Amino acid sequence: QLQLQQSGPGLLKPSQTLSLTCAISGDSVSSxxxxxxxxxxxxxxxxxxxxxxxxxxxxxxxxxxxxxxxxTIIPDTSKNQVSLQLSSVxxxxxxxxxxxxxxxxLRGVINPIDYWGQxxxxxxxx
Amino acid sequence: xxxxxQSPSSLSASVGDTVTITCRASQGISNSLVWFQQxxxxxxxxxxxxxxxxxxxxxxxxxxxxxxxxxxxTISSLQPEDSxxxxxxxxxxxxxxxxxxxxxxIK
Numbered sequence: 001q002l003q004l005q006q007s008g009p010g011l012l013k014p015s016q017t018l019s020l021t022c023a024i025s026g027d028s029v030s031s032x033x034x035x036x037x038x039x040x041x042x043x044x045x046x047x048x049x050x051x052x053x054x055x056x057x058x059x060x061x062x063x064x065x066x067x068x069x070x071x072t073i074i075p076d077t078s079k080n081q082v083s084l085q086l087s088s089v090x091x092x093x094x095x096x097x098x099x100x101x102x103x104x105x106l107r108g109v110i111n112p113i114d115y116w117g118q119x120x121x122x123x124x125x126x
Numbered sequence: 127x128x129x130x131x132q133s134p135s136s137l138s139a140s141v142g143d144t145v146t147i148t149c150r151a152s153q154g155i156s157n158s159l160v161w162f163q164q165x166x167x168x169x170x171x172x173x174x175x176x177x178x179x180x181x182x183x184x185x186x187x188x189x190x191x192x193x194x195x196x197x198x199x200t201i202s203s204l205q206p207e208d209s210x211x212x213x214x215x216x217x218x219x220x221x222x223x224x225x226x227x228x229x230x231x232i233k
Binding site: 037049100116117 | 158162169170171172175176181213215217218219220221222223224226227
């Protein structure tokens with residue numbers, strides 16, 4: 001049974017760096033049948049995909065243009081987790097942040113997300 | 127970016143009814159579409175992938191259809207536990223994009 005447990009500070013001040021961790025159990029962060037996505041949800045912006053990483057002999061990363069200059073996704077094989085860092089946050093970055101698994105059904109294409117974590121609420125306020 | 131437009135934004139139906147939610151993509155996405163269910167404070171749950179394939183563990187009274195730009199989620203024999211918000215999401219290209227959601231209420 002796959003479990004994705006997000007954790008991290010719930011309250012940040014503007015200009016700080018958001019750092020969240022998604023602990024994976026029931027799968028491997030370096031599995032060649034999975035990719036790991038970060039998605040956020042807020043009342044004002046709806047659901048917004050932020051980026052993903054996966055391992056196929058090396059690590060690959062794709063980031064949304066909207067956050068590309070501020071985002072880093074970091075896989076950690078020793079802890080079997082994937083982290084999200086988002087720098088220079090503003091109140092617009094307040095949202096529930098989800099990690100989600102993308103299951104590889106076909107090679108060489110984007111595959112469907114089949115499992116989501118519970119989410120972590122992040123609020124940015126001075 | 128591909129825009130995903132869902133309708134209706136909300137609906138109310140009775141137990142046992144059949145309800146239909148539609149999703150339109152701003153450009154063709156083949157069958158690269160998922161539907162998922164979200165209840166307040168809970169993790170979203172995948173129901174349908176590849177537009178019409180039932181996700182393992184999803185109830186069989188959910189079904190999906192469509193290809194290209196127009197898609198449908200059908201909930202047959204609506205159950206009380208189906209009260210939730212439903213979203214479509216395309217995975218034809220990055221960035222992944224989502225519909226605005228349809229809130230289903232049980233009368």
